[in-house]
Amino acid sequence: MFEQITLPYATDALEPHIDKLTVETHYGKHHKTYTATFNEKATEAGVADKTAEEILSNLESIEDVALRNAVKNNGGGYYNHNMYFEQFSPSPAAAPTGALEAKINETFGSLDELKAKLKTAATTRFGSGWAWLVVKEDGSLEVTSTANQDNPYTEHMGVPILALDVWEHAYYLKYMNLRPSYIDAFFNVLDWAKVSAKYDEAVK
Ligand code: MN3
16 A cells, blocks of 8 residues: 655645645645555556555556556656655755765765756756656766656666656646746755755665
8 A cells, every 4th residue: 555655744834935735735635646546556457565666667567558657657646746745844954964965066066056957957847747866776866857757767767866846736826837936945945864865775
């Protein structure tokens, strides 16, 4: 049984950066529905005993194309939003520490450069999708983006450690058409301590 994370903060705790109604709708409606449908479709496909990472990395094992796509879309919707909502804090660490800090400086030059690359990936993703910071198989870091609810597992890109949702449902109630303003706000509540922990887990 795949379950939504319990939000580690109140629905209004990310105000004014991410508003209460958006959190309530995004987590309480969109994410909830993806999770319920993923459970249904994973069961139908006979893969519900596997981890979400395993399922999303091995979609080709599901022969029926319509069912495979339903597992991909809803499994991505389940998994991506668990990552998304888990990484925020009302009192976030403003920068990574330890191994991730060193790796970011080595790869991108600075945290500001990485954030600029993520913002570009997120603003230039046409339509609905996600921008990601990924640890590739060789241990290197990469900024990338995917369409719809696809993610680095479904696209065989590596292990995601930061998930930036750019579907309109993530920002439209507060920011309307201003996706770049939402992206700036995203970084105000992103807890780099949590991203650092994901990195340590990915490279251990
Ligand atoms: Mn979303």
